[in-house]
Amino acid sequence: MTEVPEHLLKRAQAARDRAAGGDADTSTAAADASATADDGPKIPPHLLERSKSARQQADSGAAVATAAPAGGGAVATAAPPPVASGPGGHTQRLLTVVKSGSIQDVKLKPMDKVHVWPHLLIVEFGAALACLTFTLIFSIFVNAPLLELANFNETPNPSKAPWYFLGLQELLTMFHPMVAGVTIPGIGIFLLILAPYIDRNPSNKPEDRKFGISLMTVHLMFWAVLVMIGSFFRGPGFNFIFPWADGLFFEL
Amino acid sequence: MPKKQPLSERMSQSASQLTDQVQSSQAWNSIFRPGSIFRKGYNDSPRNRSYVVMNSVLYHLHPVKVKRHAVKVSYTLCLGGLSFFLFILLTVTGIFLMFFYRPTAAQAWDDIYTLQTSVTFGLLVRNMHRWAAHLMVLSVFLHMARVFYHGAYKAPREFNWVIGVILLQLTLLLSFTGYLLPWDQLALWAVTVGTNMMGYTPVFGEQVRFVLLGGVEIGTDTLLRWYVLHVLMLPFVIVIFMAIHFWRVRKDGGISGPL
Known part of the structure; x- marks a missing residue:
C-alpha cells in the first residue's frame, strides 16, 4: 500500500471528529448529504450575506444590462469583480471532496512496485553469473561422455534412453509399447496442457488448493520415481538391480 | 616557480578530462541513448532508472517497474530466467561446436574426438554444452513445477501455461536431437530406444519414424536430419514460442502473486 502523508491523516481525523461532534448519526454518506441539505443554518453567516448582496447586485446589474445595448461598450464595466469577503480574504471555497473510485472506476489498485533497474537486473545478473560459474567449473572437472564409435552390430547391455525418457522406458517393462510410449505420455501432456481449464478454483493460495497441489505432487513424484528407477536401479537386460551392489549403469 | 602537482593527481585530472571529452562526443552520445549509465551526467533518478530499461534493447523485455515481491529470489527461484540464460549459453557454445563438426556417419565421431583432443578449449566447450543442456531440461521442468505450485497458470495466464508446456516439449526435443550427434554407442542406442517407442504411435507410427530417421533404420541420413x-x-x-511466452508474461500483468 502507498503511504498516506501524515498531515492528510491528521486532517482527516480532525474532520471525522468534527462530524462525530456535530451529528451522532453520520455513518453513511446518504445520511451525511441529507443532513447538510436541510441544515440551512449551517451555512456560515458571512457567506449568506455575500450571496444576498450578490443577488441584489445582479438585479441592479440586469437593469443596467437591459439598458446597455444602446450605450454600446459600457457592459464590461457594469458588473464589478466580486469582492473578497471570505475568511482570510478567499474568493473561493471548497464545495466537495470527490474520493477516488466514486466517479472513475479504479480497476488497478496501486501496488508496491520497484524499478527494474537496479533491483531486478541485479538479481538476474547474479543468478546468470552463478549459473555460468557452476556450469564452467563443473565442465572443467567432469567430462561429457564420449564412448566408442557407433556400432550397429554391438548392442550395449543395457541400452538406455536419455534420462528424461527413462520413465517411459520404465513403463515399457510394464505395458504394451503403444500404451507406455504413446498413450500414457500423450494423456499426461494433454492433461498438463488442459490444467488451467480443468482447475476452476480461482485461488492461488496453497491452503485453498490442497487437492490440486496433492494431485500435481503425486504426478511429479510418479515420473521422478520412474526416472530414478530407470536410471539407477536397472542393469543388464533392464533387470532390477541395486546400484550399491551391482554398480551404476547410467550415462548422462 | 609554482609547485608542481604530484603525478597521481595530474594523471587522475587528465583521465577525467579525457572521460569528459569522450562522453561529450557525438559518436559516444549516438551509441548510448539517454538514461544509459555510460552517458555523461548520469545520476540515480527515477527518470533515469526508467530510461535505462526503456532505452536498452537488452533490457526492454522488462517493464520499467515490477511488483516488489517479483524481485524476491525466493518467489521465482529465477528458474524461468535461468532457462532462458541456459538457452543463450547453449546457443553460444553450440555455434562454437558447429565450426568443428560434420554431420555424417563417417566423420561425426572423429570430429568430436578431434575437437576434444586438438582444439583449444574444445573439450571445455563441449562439456559446457552438454551439462548446460541437462541443466536446461531440469530448470524448465522445475520452472513448470514452480508455476504450478504458485497457481500462476490461472486466469489470465492460462494460455501462457499452454505455451510453457509446448516450450518444455521443445526443450526435450532439442536435447534428444542433440543426443545423437556425437555418433557414439551411447548416442546410437539411446536414440534407437527412443525412436522405437515413436514407431508405436497408432495409425501413422511407421511413417513418423521413417520421416524422423530418413529411412527404416538410423544411419547417416538420420544424423543429417x-x-x-x-x-x-x-x-x-x-525462439518464436519464447517470444510469445515473454510477451504474454507482460500482457498478462507481470508475474503472478503475491500468494
Missing part, C-alpha cells in the same frame, strides 16, 4: 533439427529448425521454433 537431426543435425538440421537440432541447430536450426527447433531453435527457430523455440
Whole structure:
C-alpha cells in the first residue's frame, strides 16, 4: 500500500471528529448529504450575506444590462469583480471532496512496485553469473561422455534412453509399447496442457488448493520415481538391480 | 616557480578530462541513448532508472517497474530466467561446436574426438554444452513445477501455461536431437530406444519414424536430419514460442502473486 502523508491523516481525523461532534448519526454518506441539505443554518453567516448582496447586485446589474445595448461598450464595466469577503480574504471555497473510485472506476489498485533497474537486473545478473560459474567449473572437472564409435552390430547391455525418457522406458517393462510410449505420455501432456481449464478454483493460495497441489505432487513424484528407477536401479537386460551392489549403469 | 602537482593527481585530472571529452562526443552520445549509465551526467533518478530499461534493447523485455515481491529470489527461484540464460549459453557454445563438426556417419565421431583432443578449449566447450543442456531440461521442468505450485497458470495466464508446456516439449526435443550427434554407442542406442517407442504411435507410427530417421533404420541420413533439427529448425521454433511466452508474461500483468 502507498503511504498516506501524515498531515492528510491528521486532517482527516480532525474532520471525522468534527462530524462525530456535530451529528451522532453520520455513518453513511446518504445520511451525511441529507443532513447538510436541510441544515440551512449551517451555512456560515458571512457567506449568506455575500450571496444576498450578490443577488441584489445582479438585479441592479440586469437593469443596467437591459439598458446597455444602446450605450454600446459600457457592459464590461457594469458588473464589478466580486469582492473578497471570505475568511482570510478567499474568493473561493471548497464545495466537495470527490474520493477516488466514486466517479472513475479504479480497476488497478496501486501496488508496491520497484524499478527494474537496479533491483531486478541485479538479481538476474547474479543468478546468470552463478549459473555460468557452476556450469564452467563443473565442465572443467567432469567430462561429457564420449564412448566408442557407433556400432550397429554391438548392442550395449543395457541400452538406455536419455534420462528424461527413462520413465517411459520404465513403463515399457510394464505395458504394451503403444500404451507406455504413446498413450500414457500423450494423456499426461494433454492433461498438463488442459490444467488451467480443468482447475476452476480461482485461488492461488496453497491452503485453498490442497487437492490440486496433492494431485500435481503425486504426478511429479510418479515420473521422478520412474526416472530414478530407470536410471539407477536397472542393469543388464533392464533387470532390477541395486546400484550399491551391482554398480551404476547410467550415462548422462 | 609554482609547485608542481604530484603525478597521481595530474594523471587522475587528465583521465577525467579525457572521460569528459569522450562522453561529450557525438559518436559516444549516438551509441548510448539517454538514461544509459555510460552517458555523461548520469545520476540515480527515477527518470533515469526508467530510461535505462526503456532505452536498452537488452533490457526492454522488462517493464520499467515490477511488483516488489517479483524481485524476491525466493518467489521465482529465477528458474524461468535461468532457462532462458541456459538457452543463450547453449546457443553460444553450440555455434562454437558447429565450426568443428560434420554431420555424417563417417566423420561425426572423429570430429568430436578431434575437437576434444586438438582444439583449444574444445573439450571445455563441449562439456559446457552438454551439462548446460541437462541443466536446461531440469530448470524448465522445475520452472513448470514452480508455476504450478504458485497457481500462476490461472486466469489470465492460462494460455501462457499452454505455451510453457509446448516450450518444455521443445526443450526435450532439442536435447534428444542433440543426443545423437556425437555418433557414439551411447548416442546410437539411446536414440534407437527412443525412436522405437515413436514407431508405436497408432495409425501413422511407421511413417513418423521413417520421416524422423530418413529411412527404416538410423544411419547417416538420420544424423543429417537431426543435425538440421537440432541447430536450426527447433531453435527457430523455440525462439518464436519464447517470444510469445515473454510477451504474454507482460500482457498478462507481470508475474503472478503475491500468494
